Amino acid sequence: MASPVPVKEKKLMEVKLGELPGWILMQDFTPKGIAGAFQRGYYRYYNKYINVKKGGFAGISMVLAAYVLFNYCHSYKELKHERLRKYH
């Protein structure tokens, strides 16, 4: 498990499966760190899909789809009662 690059600075895709819990624990969980993570994520998405010369519909459609999915998951509890069959 001793790798030449320290575990904390590796990106998620390069972390080996066994090192994952250690990696998660090493991340910055202070409010500033969490805010920084949200900011970084926002700017990554923004600069890739929206802040371009010829953006398409995909930029906002992905955000809307994610919102739809989120709301569906949130209201699953009530939707459960409208199922057509009881046993699946």
Place this chain on the structure above:
Amino acid sequence: MLRRMVLSAAAAAAPCLRNAALLGPGALQATRIFHTGQPSLAPVPPLPEYGGKVRLGLIPEEFFQFLYPKTGVTGPYVLGTGLILYSLSKEIYVITAETFSAISTIGLLIYVVKKYGASIGEFADKLSEQKIAQLEEVKQASIQQIQDAIDTEKSQQALVQKRHYLFDVQRNNIAMALELTYRERLHRVYREVKNRLDYHISVQNMMRRKEQEHMINWVEKHVVQSISAQQEKETIAKCIADLKLLAKKAQSQPVL
């Protein structure tokens, strides 16, 4: 001991202040260096032309590339189909009345995007092109202005090299003016002196004339006084005798 601790804490907390105190007030300003690194934000890199590729308008291309080595081209589509069937069959996605409204809405959306997407994109591109052209104009105008200022400055600097011509001309003018006033004054001096000398000469001439006239008058007066009456009669008789002689001589001459 407490004071020593406080002092050491203050010294540790503010090392820059301590260094500043060592340097002195004037030297601190001189040794501070600004802007040594290369500016990292200039020139700003241009915006990318197209956004990240997305398939079906929902799933980024990276996901397809991620699954390609293991499942080939159809992998993600099979995965998608499988997930949809699984959620339908296990009723993780429940079919309600809203399902049909969702299908109609999404259908309409897809139709509108497919039909008018390109033209709306072109319209938006035109708008942004106008904005960019405006900004470019401002930038070019500013560059032109600064270039003109640079050229003006250069020509001014070149003119400075030719100042000596101006100074030569001025010096010549001054020398000529000095010469002129000198000669003018010289001439005036000459005139004044001549005036005075003329005065003396005319005074002398006048004196001599007066003396001559006076002498002549005096001599005439005395001569006239000295001629007595008798002498006058003898003189007149002699003059008549001479005139008669002359007349005889004159009569005899033309005959010859």
